[in-house]
Amino acid sequence: MAHHLESLVLRHTHRLVTPTGSAGEGVVEGGAVGEGTTAARQLDAALTSVGFKLSAELLDRLSRLSEAAVVHTARRTLRTVGEMVGDHVRHNAYFIDFPANVPDTEEFWAECVAKALGDETSRENTLKQLKRGALNLLGLPTYGRYQHTYEEMLAAQDELIAAAGDRITVLHLGRDLDDELTDLYLALAGSTTPLGEDDLTDLKTLAVRCALGPQPEAIPVRENRAVVNEARLGIGADLLLDTVTDVLRLACALSGGDVTLQEPTRFRTLPRPLRRALLAGLDAVVAANPAKLADVHAHREPFKRLGERLHPHEYPRWPHAADVFAVARGEKQARSFDSRLEKLLDEFDVLGAVKLLKSAPGKLFRTLDLLLRIAADQKERDAVVAASVEAAPQVSGRVVLSVREHLHNRARETDEPRIFVNRRGRAWVTPDFRAPLPDADRDRLITALDAEIRRRLPTPDRVLLDPDVLDVALPLSGRATAAGLGVLPRGSTSPVDGDQLRFFVYWKQSETRTDYDLSALLLHADYSTDSWLSYTSLKTVGGEHSGDITEAPDGASEFINLSLGRVRSTFIVPQVNIFSGEGFEEVEESFFGFMLRDGEQKGRPFEPRTARMKSDLRGTGRVALPLAFQRGDDGRWRAKWLHMYRKGITSANRVEENQLSVAKAVRAIVEREQLMVRYLIDLLPADTTTVHEWDGTSLPAEPVTYIGLERPEGLHPDSQIITLENLRDLIPS
Template sequence: MAHSLESLVIRHTHRISAPRGSAGQGATVARQFDATLATVGFKLSAKLLERLSGLSETAVVHTARHTLRTVREMVGDHVRHNAYFIDFPANVPDTEEFWTRCVTEALADDASREHVLTQLAHGVLDLLSLPAYGRYQHSYEEMLAAHDELIASAGDRVTVLHLGRGLDDELTDLYLALAGSTTPLGEDHLGDLRTLAEQCALGPQPESIPVRENRAVVNEARLAVGADLLLDTVTDVLRLACALSGGDVTLQEPTRFRSLPRPVRRALLAGLDAVVAANPAKLADVHAHREPFKRLGERLHPHEYPRWPHAADVFAVARGEKEARSFDSRVEKLLDEFDVLGALRVLKSAPGKLFRALDLLLRIAADQDQRDAVVAAAVQVAPEVSGRVVLSVREHFRNRERETGEPRIFINGRGRGWVATDVRPPVPAADRDRLIGALDAEMRRRLPAPARLLLDPDILDVALPLSGRATAAGLGVLPRGSLSKVDGEQLRFFVYWKETGHRTDYDLSALLLHADYRTDAWLSYTSLTAVGGEHSGDVTEAPDGASEFINLSLDRVRSAFIVPQVNVFDGEGFEEVEESFFGFMLRDGEQKGRPFEPRTVRMKSELRGRGRVALPLVFWREDDGRWRAKWLHLYLKGISSANRVEENQVSVSKVVRAIVEREYLTVRYLTGLMSDRTTPPELWSGGAVPDVPVLYIGLERPEGLHPDSRVITLENLRDLIPG
């Protein structure tokens, strides 16, 4: 258990909790540890290397063992990445030539000849029936022997691991950061919060837990140790019940409630009773989740506990036996009547809901006086609205400058995306600009004014993580809408999957688009070579795990966009397989090495979405010829089987256009607002750092920062968003 907790700290903070052990002469082993880390793209900070050097060799080996296991998993090097074509990316055959070769070999095989001849006589051929197709024809060791050693390059990724505090302190800090996050966490981070809450339920707690899903996970741990529950709405109790049943605390997916022990039932009913007794109007919240409340009532048996009558009222409302007029229904009635001023009077008591209705209110306002009233109401309640919502609305109105009829992207909490034509009438430009100015002023008021602001320029175009569900767990992963530069001549994608119980075939493909988003070409199992690229070959089953790769020479690619995608062709989906992840590597033109080289990996992200087509990011060439990546983290619904790049190219191009042309709020926006209140920021691109405390914002923490500095990196970028 201790090793898993130490691993959790490394993954989230890139720190190793202060190594423990007896003093000794561990310098030699520590240097060997550092050298081994370099092979997977990591290194020890100077302070961490010094600390390890002063410990015994046994203590260093203990730290090295679990650290190496963790970082290998972070980068995707914990599994064996074989390629179907042993020499990939060299000697990849033409597609039809390869298929013909597979048929020829099948006809020479007594076991398969008759079946193949029968298929050919009918003019249809199932590639999976060919013995040489879709299954590795060589061992992993044979593949390694076919490749030269990787030549080290200054462009290889180096991720520094820093010295942390004691394990208990690191866990507490991480728990407080995740539990108190002002933005929703992704599914993986929510699972990590559950692990941390079990350890920290009786220790220090965050001042507030603004995200309801986080509160449900924390309440689950608090209930287990007998601590008071944190409840202020009936929905908090519903989320807790979902957590106790292993269900979805976001309430987006139905939960099958388990039979709960009597003490737990009493705790939930007592919590419901207290919430409603303190504010009977909160009964109206039941309407949003009537069906789950009805099913929960069947498990809690509120009739057995007459001492909590207000809890029974909750389920009576869910069954329609008791009236509780909802806030939303009152607002909806006023909006249906185009009573803007009446809706404003009601919505002022719910600032978050008012902000979410601003676009509609401005569109249906009868005249300028009403639009002025809408903007004035927004300014009045803005200090009571969460920073995440203020920023989301600010981003929304920035994109309302686009004309009616343009594509509009919709993305649900599970990353499923779809595009529709925007048919909304425009918001008057003057009112939109006034509102944007007011939101900027509110954000500027909330942001810190550091004495010195030190910025890594590479983080300026990273999108603000307004939701943890707009990203994915992994290494080097940026939030949806982020822009990052692509430095390297060889771009290589990889996907790995391991099936759980059924034959599963994932297909890695790349769609190449013109500047107007029309299809130029693609790389896939049906097109093994294209201008500038090679596919590693189709693998059609993964009982022991399988990998596919696509290699592209960026100076030979003629297209404007490169869209990697992972299609579920057959079998288990992304949430059903034992493991699946995607990533990309960058290499210099002369670098050889194996198909998978961990220190060249720039990004590795888990594939865990509900759709059957995954779109992690898009690469595009700018006017100056340089390539950049924009992060998508999207899943398309696809079809139940046989998803192929040829069939989904139209829907993929629409989604890519909608994301590429959408403007996201980035770190540059927030630091620009900070700069209005402090001295101009200093840009840091390496070298020495100031010897005084700074607010540092960058992709990774540099060595040598003053210990009193505040550090914001990708691992805690959510902390940049004011509450």
């Protein structure tokens, strides 16, 4: 358990919990300082081979331990960073010396047929298929299965020669385990934006351990509150409940269900003490504010099923809890806010809707666009704008920023389609038939929202800025990204500095035969298809595919290599298609990533220190679109982060069939302008805050607020540090 918690800290913070041990385990106490120096340097060298290194402070701390203590730390650390970058598995390639000597597709298929005809066990069946004029590649004995071992592949490849452009992620010295876990718990629980699925799972682990310790001042995200309430319930602490939906989310947590309420939960039979706690919580919420009964309508069916498990009729002392389920069954009336609002909107009563929405600022902001479009005259539009400006201070920071971004994109005269991406990453695209918003009203709102965000921002004396972070999209939701290493929020852009671009997918099936296909769609500037790389097109201008693997009982990898200087297209869109078998959420493991190498760098198909990112594939569609690469007018390539899944079809998804739908989805993201980190930086007051762009060399001696992709070595210990791991801290509450 201790290793799991230390690993959790390392993944989230890139810090090692302070290495400790008793004298019996070899900590130096009055003995020779530096007993672990050799082992610490060996660990640093081992980390460098996978793209990590120890900070000077951490190396010094380890050097003061015994060899045994350092080795113990090394084993845990190397295991964790290997998983972070994807080096914990064996990445084999079908073509043993990939990317060299990849054959033409037809040549390769002909070779497979020739080998099948030369094999007595497959000759007859192959001849029958050839006579019918339809050949099943999967029936050929040498197709889709590794023809060599991992060790044989390694022996056939050159050693990687280190280059200045290789990725190096610095690991820093942390504090003791309890302090690190407490800080991480407070950060996750108090997040102003929804967490991703993996972070929510980690919060659950932390909440159990930290429920009795310090708590955040507020837990604004409801699903976070449900996870914390589950832990508090386990120790008998007071629950944090102010709506009936809070109780429903807690019940979902207790049943191992979805606390976001997006997926149906099958409620378990709960022990009597838990049933009493939930009913008492419902009763207290409704007793304090009977109007909260109206919230039941939004989740009537789940409340009905929950009532069947809680048996409220057995507890007459909590009559208000019984009212909740009576409303769900339709036996008691509770007119909902949404029904009243819907009636007003149906009647185009904008002034009545505005009056009602003043009591629900967040819902007012989410209805702004519609209200402005259906307003009959300027008087009504003025009322909408005035109410929004008045309500802005009561609206959460992420909603204000989301509406600000929305209004910016509505200002553009465009025929671009709208794209929607749900919490599970599933994306769909639709034409935009909305009427335009009046320029003056939109501009007034944008100015007011900018002022509101500026008011909420902290005003540090000095900001040190990594310029690469300026084009990172503000993380308004943790679900707009994926778990992994070096992953940026959807819509972000980042430079691609290297001659050779190589991306990869790894998957390991759980029970049934599973075939994932890594492909790349190459698009012109107008998003029309230029060409593609896939198992049906192993080579194109500047690119090679590593070969098709059609099953993964022990895990399988596929690669695509591209020489960027030779690619003539404007966009490169990697995709992972499920051809057959288990989905991304059903396999034992699946992840995607990309590497960058200098033109002369050889090495294995997978070299961890050249990997720029690795992200888990855990979406509900059958086609994954992690990111795209775009060549700018200056000839330089940049990555555009997508984190999308297309529905696809049940089986046999192929790049040839989905090229049009993928191009539409990519276009919708690329053409949409996101709010980036630079937006917040530009709002900082110039008269009180000095912003310096860091040149990557010298660091100031005094404390600063540092904002960048990774934490540099040598910052003053009192500096506030914001990197990818805690970028959500930029979002004001």
